[in-house]
Amino acid sequence: MAVQSAVKSSALLAAGSAALAVGYATVIERNAFVVREVTMPVLSPGSTPLRVLHLSDIHMLPTQRRKQAWLRELARWEPDLVVNTGDNLSHPKAVPAVVQAVGDLLSVPGVFVFGSNDYFAPKMKNPAKYLTDRDHRLHGSPLPWQDLRAAFTERGWLDLTHTKRDLEVAGLTIAAAGVDDAHLGRDRYDTIAGPANPTANLTLGVTHAPYTRVLDRFAADGYQLVMAGHTHGGQLCLPFYGAIVTNCDLDRSRAKGASRWGAETALHVSAGIGTSPFAPFRFCCRPEATLLTLVAAPTGGHDQTHGVVRSSPTASVR
Template sequence: MWITGNSGPFKIHEIEIASSAGKGLRILHISDLHFAPGQTAKADFIAKLAELEPDFVINTGDNLGHKDAINPALLALEPLRQFPGVFVNGSNDYRAPKPRNPLRYFMGPSKNSTPGVRLDTKRFEDELIGSGWLNLNNKAGQLEINSTRIGFLGLNDAHEGLEDFAGLPKQTASLKEVDITIGVAHAPYLEVIDAFLEQRVEIMFAGHTHGGQLCLPGQKALITNCDLPTKYASGLSAWSDDNHQAMLHVSNGIGCSIYAPLRIFCPPSATLITLS
């Protein structure tokens, strides 16, 4: 489904994932809003997502994209905050973006050697928590929806080195009698995927890649801004270790940095996933 705003087209992907539990659950995955004041088309798209009436929302971070973004981003997310939800942070939820050479994008994963303006991350988190969303930054959580007990394992942003892999077993132990376990992180580094597989999650969700952002025709990504191979830069993929298999969904993201506001063959999007 395509939605056209005054700054270009947005896309809603609808896909199904086979699952042994939670049949019929509708999960809305959003990521990488990079919201800035005045982005009305983006806000309209987010409001339109509420019409999908998901059972819950997974937000994989980088919601903020400007030093004055907190209030506008919260207002834009308000239509989705009526639904149960969970979230993790990305680096842009801690610091405002700063100008940089756009060619640096093709020179490997970005670094923050000169940090931008610190944001009031706690206030932003507290507002989401106040809406009933679970903070999964190096934390576990549980929701019961339509008689399905859903367990979540979360990691803070591995792109910033904020992840706590050592704490994941304790997170897993804190989940009680869940029917399905979901892993949630911002950046899909391979060590993040391996850590979730070790904890036997059924589905993993991440963002960060922007689907490649600057792609060849057919959305063939040139870079993922992490060590995830480019063929997995967006959408569904299957992963396994010696003992377990799981699905990974990587979001294209809804926005991008105000200092690199260009997408090529990679439209901004959100995904509605139905467990079947």
């Protein structure tokens, strides 16, 4: 009888702990938005610092007022450039919410590409599939990505989908290029292939999903920095272990943050701001935007480090 009672107590304790963890991941951490600050030495020698705000995976629903209010505050960080790496939508009526939330940031120079959840709504799926099938896809109904594109471009942001553009930002020349979503197999790197402007202060590659085939092509063409999202930083992470999966063929150690890709290319992957409405939780992986301070590399891009990372809580948004 004592053994049965102990087993029952252990089961109740385990169930209670699981319920607390789910509650924390769903109610608290999913809404614990943070701005991370990262310094990356990637610019050409002699370049002045450039402040880049990286937004990704907003996954907006029209009813998400807390997320919208937090996004509206991001303009106070005064970036020189905004890079949006896609998955802005989760609902066919979310375009106005996204546009109003990014608000004043649309007056800042910006570039963007789209992800799968700009083209298609999320759909109920078995999340365990991603543990064994990183290429698992299940699409919902089409989303009004054309309306979002029109809203962004009308305010001056540049659509980098299969496009190469040189732009002047804060007195620096940025040679930027992007591809469509590799998770959907829409990437066509050959449309932008070839070295970027060698006289630019920064050569920047932009993609939604950081599949290695795309990263390898950017690196081969000599891009100093590639920016991506898609992974959600793993979304459900384990203490002292990190991300369990990346939802692509990128290794777990690069699921979020700054790293190197090859000898001369830096990579930054955003852990993202939102989640699918069918998996509304995060654990050990707070939703984030990232303010990258890009500075001159000491040897012209050949000595890039992983960056100096400092986390700033929501309350410290200036």
